[in-house]
Amino acid sequence: MAVEMSSDEGRTALAVDGLRLSFGGLRALDGVSFTAREGSVTSIIGPNGAGKTSLFNTISGFYRPGAGSIRFFDTPVDGLRPPERARLGMARTFQNISLFQGMTVLDNIKLGRHAHMATGVLEALFYLGRARREEMELRREVEERIIDFLEIDHIRNAPVSALSYGLRKRVELARALAMRPRILLLDEPVAGMNREETEDMARFILDVREEWGVTILMVEHDMGMVMDISDHVVVLNFGQVIAKGDPGQVSSNPDVIAAYLGSGEVDDLRARVREAAGAAGGAA
Amino acid sequence: MRIGTAKETYRHDEALFDTPVQRWWLAGLFVAIAAFPFVADAYWIYLGCLVAINIASATGLNILTGFTGLVSLGQAAFMGVGAYIVAWLEINLGTPFFVNLLAGGLGAGLIGILVGIPSLRVKGLYLAIATIAASVILHFVFANWTSVTGGQSGLTMPPATFLGTALDQPDKLYWLIVPVTVLMVLGASNLFRTRIGRAFIAIRDRDISAEVLGIPLLRYKLYSFALSSFYAGVAGGLWAYFFRVVTPESFPLVMSIFFLAAIIVGGMGSILGGILGAAFMTMVPEALKLIVGWLSPWLPDAVALLSPVRTIVFGALIVGFLIFEPRGLAEAWRRLRRFFHLWPFKT
Amino acid sequence: MTDWLLLIEVSLAGIGSGGLYAITGLAFVLIYKATKVVNLAIGEILMLGAYVFFGFSAGLALPFWLAALGTVVVAGLLGAGIERTMIRPMLGESPIAVFMLTIGLGSILTGTVELIWGANPLRLPEYLPNQPLFLGDAYVSSKVATAFAIASVVVLIFLALFRFWRGGVALRATASDQAAAYSMGINVPKVFSLSWIIACVTAGVAGMLVGAIGGISPTMGVFGLSVLVVVIVGGLDSVLGALVAGLFIGLLEALAGAYLGGEYKTLATFVLLVVVLMVRPYGLFGTHEIERL
Known part of the structure; x- marks a missing residue:
């Protein structure tokens, strides 16, 4: 189901263009650009320290980027504080729950x-x-x-x-x-969950998109879930986008596999690639 | 034992006192408050007024410290602002008491906003220190702006009048002080059924996620400061009508500590806690006086011990409650109630 | 014409008493660095030190050195006791709660002193030299000068301890990263205890000096309010800040007192406090906390 949805239909909900962010000498984000279509599920993946959470914090307005711009349904939000972005319809959850x-x-x-x-x-x-x-x-x-x-x-x-x-x-x-919300930013929605809870959450996320028409942007480590429910995947490494596309394209991209090598997640990714290739082969 | 209550509408579930039993208790309490001046002697009526004034101010501090998480050591100074405004208006313009009290509250609220402005840059403890600075500076103003405040000798004011009657004794003032306090307490309870109160608690618990939910931190912190010092200002105005002499020494830093102790002992972040704490802390010195009275045949200078013992007891209550019962008397009360709800099936 | 001599004399006196602010500020910063506790009772601990010294020297008529030693021991015990019975149970609680706890502690100490020694001001036995001292033409109270000298020695001992002694190194490690220090085998609870002991001893010594210059009374605790200004201006976690700001606040108070009038002393410091809070809330030398989400 994921593949059809990622076509060019629909407006752009979120457009991130050339975002740069540094902490002291450390480049957290280095020219990150991507878009999320209205009504899609877009996932941001990448090894630890790739800049995913920094990206989220920049989108919701906690960090001021050194360069680049963010447009939210054609409204530039660059100068806005987090509460003002919230009022426009940006909602987010946190990696370590912040209830x-x-x-x-x-x-x-x-x-x-x-x-x-x-x-x-x-x-x-x-x-x-x-x-x-x-x-x-x-x-x-x-x-x-x-x-x-x-x-x-x-x-x-x-x-x-x-x-x-x-x-x-x-x-x-x-x-x-x-x-x-018009967009939901979910920071690791299933981290630390068991299999059953993960499946529940994935179902809720899809239901939310279905029933409320909300665009979803999430950061997640669980490759299984990402590949299952995303329409579009953006891969970050060292603060740069190294690949983007639908789950099938991304998981067969050699750069992505290289980035994950040695991170322990590579086996999981390989399994996914094989599965995706098998599925693609079957479909063709 | 009480059986569960089923609620049928959201309106019911959102009510302040949501069960019939609670409503009966509440009605009983109002009757008791109204009957009190007819059965109590002058001393107890005097104490009742004092307790009510302290409840008003403690509830205000609870909004700021207990619910919004901003510690203030300026509550007494804000009360001073209200007291001076009320005294000045009563002496110089002779306006009716409700106008004066409102003006006292608003004046204190404005000063509160001013003091809260550093929360633009600093948070938590730094803000507490800013409130200490505010009390020192306000104290200086009280003592030195002689043309308005009367300097060190302060202001002596006529009693409040209502329909030609001078409210010059506690048994008359009771009917001014207690209703005002009841109104203010109900107002505070209402506040926490709405978005404003929820925003305060959100800021206390996790200010970053509060921002993500669209709560502008500075504005809400200033609201909280303004409300809290409005409460202090009105309480200070009542205090002025009660004692009728306002001097710079009337509102020392120790008094701010008293109110902080009251909400710690009663329970921070609980309206009931502010009430219980203020009542308890007002009664402690009276109880000590009583004990000292009993001891005086054996301890010749017992009266001289009163003030230091009171200071120690205040401090010990703060420390003891923070360590052993950080949610205060209100929590102890809830436990007691739960016990009786389940009794005799579970003990 | 400006009276330069007066200005110099006032400034010297101010810097002299600033030395006492500096060491008390040091005690405050030490506790904050090691345990992250903002100790509002520092002024009361100082007061208690002064009274204990009074008890030993005037009450028991002990010779100066013995009385001073006794004060140091009592202050140390007090620090250990406070840390063990009040601060440690609060480990993990919000800093605001611990802050309020120290307010309660201050109240307990004030009441205790008043209970034992009464509410009236008292004079410590004279132990500092009293003959007038001249630096060029400028008169300096020799009490203040001696107190300043002693304070300087205390600062030097303090800095040396901090730098070279094993306990001092453990202290610095704990201050910079508690968890890391713990995993390196540093006994963190012991470090907490140690910081309170050293801080209370330092405050106690400061109390002996303050009391020798201005007499003692249960309201001496307000000294702590000026110290609070010192550490905010200097930066809560900065040793250098406490020293510099201590001298500066001493100077400011002396100038305000001499040229504007005694009642302006505290006003001047607290106005400065407000300005610093608005302009540079982390103080002149404090670390600007980077907020992590």
Whole structure:
């Protein structure tokens, strides 16, 4: 299914052009360019230290790039702070989950809607009029569209600190969805998950794309999952894009295999390549 | 034992007091508060007023420190701002008390925003230090802007009046102080049912992810500062009506530590905690006075020990609660309640 | 015409008392570097040192050297006790919580001193020379000059310890990377203890000197507020910063006190604090923390 989707149909959701970022003398990103089509699943892979998380942090506005530009649905976002990018519809999750430990699942998810609400301090103190209306509306939507969808009804009032790792990742996804995102940046959504949890998460990601029409950009190490659900794969190494294309093209690219040599992930990749080649052969 | 309650609507589930039992307790509490001045003697009414003032201010500090995670050692100084504004207005313009209290709150809130501005550049501990600086500087202003503040001798003010009645005794002031405090506490509880309160907690727990969710940190930190010092300002205004003399020594740094202790002991990040802590910390010195009274036949200079013992007890409460019960009395209360909900099936 | 002689005399006096800020600031920085604790009770520890010295020298009428030695021992024990009973249980808690804990600690120490020695100001027995001293034409209080000299010696000992002694090296290693130090076999809890002991001894010595110049009282703890300004201006984790800023704040306070009036002393330092917080929050020599996501 992945292959048809990567064709040229659809608008560009995110266009990254010539991004450079250095920390002191270290080049974290060195002229990174790629685009993500609207409604696609685009994955960024690469060995550890390739600059994937730096790229994410630059896209969401935490790092100021030394050069290059980022356009989000034709809006340049280069000068914008993270909250302003969030308001435009960029939502993200973090590699090491960043839920608010002191809150319940429900409150965590509600926080996602923050930027789209208008209640002011005074209204909040009296909880009248708009404050009440907005909160009720939010509660209904969170319940009906997000909590049911991600199958987390049973934990809605649980404190986040009491949840398993896999559930926390799901709650983080729920919170990102509450932001009414146009693009979801997922930083290693299945890292540390067992097989079953990984499959669940992959299904949710595809469902999100299907039902909400959200563009998905993710960083992930799990090659199996990346190759299964991505339409488009971008490979980073030493801060540079060394390959991009659909999963089949990328996994047979010799540069990519070289980059992964000695990283321990190469065996996994080889297996994938063989599988992909087999599949391609079968299809042809 | 209590059985589970099924809720049928979201509105029900979002209510502040969501079970019938809780509503009954709440109604009982209001009746008790209203009946208190008719059954208590002058001393207890006096204490009741003092507790209410301290609850108002502690709740304000809790918004800033407990919920937003910004430690402030300026709460007393902000109360001072409110107290001076109220005293000045009462003396010079004679405006009605609600106008004065509002002005005191707003004035303190403005100063709070000013003090919060360094949060543009610094966070956490540095900000706490900025609030110490603010209290030193405000203290200097209180003591030296003689034409307005009366310098070292301060301001002595007439009582508040309501419909021609002078509220000059605690039993009359009770009806001003307690309703204002109840309103402020309810306001704070409401705050944390909305996006504003959630944003505060998000900033406390993880400011980076708060930003990703579209919460502008500086603006919300300033909101928190403004609200917290508004509460302090109104509480300071009530304090001024209660004691009717405002001097630079009325609001020392120790008093800020008192409020910090109150929310630590009561429970940071819990409205109930602010209430319990402020009540508890106000009663501690009174309890000590009582004990010293009993001891005086055996200890000739027992009264002289009162002040240092109080200082030690305050410090020990801060340290003890931080180490052994960091979520304060509110958590102990929750445990107690849980125990009775499940009793007698589980002990 | 400017009175140059007065300016010089005031400046000398300021730098002299700045020496005391510098060593107390050093004690503060040591604790911060090793344990990341912002110790708001440093002023109260200093006060306790002064009172313990008073207890030994005036109360028990011990000779100066014995009283000083006793103070050092008590201050060290105090440091070890605080670290063991209050700071270590808070390991892993938020820095804000530990910060508030030290506020409580300050309150306990103040109350204890008041309980034992009363609230009234007292004078330490004279142990510093008292005859006037002239540098050229400028008069310098010989007490201040001697205190400055002693403070300088303390600084030198401190720096030497930090640089050459094994414990000092362990301390520096822990300060730069706790986990790495631990894995290298450095006994990190012991280093924590050590830093509190050395810091409290240093603060105690500073207390003896401060008390000898200005007398002692339970409100001496406010000295700690000026020290707080010193370490913020210098940079919380900078030894050099504490020394430079200590002298500078001493000078600033003396000038403000002499030319504007006594009540402007603290105002001047705290206005400076606000300016530094706005312009250079990590201080003159502090490390700018790079935030990791």
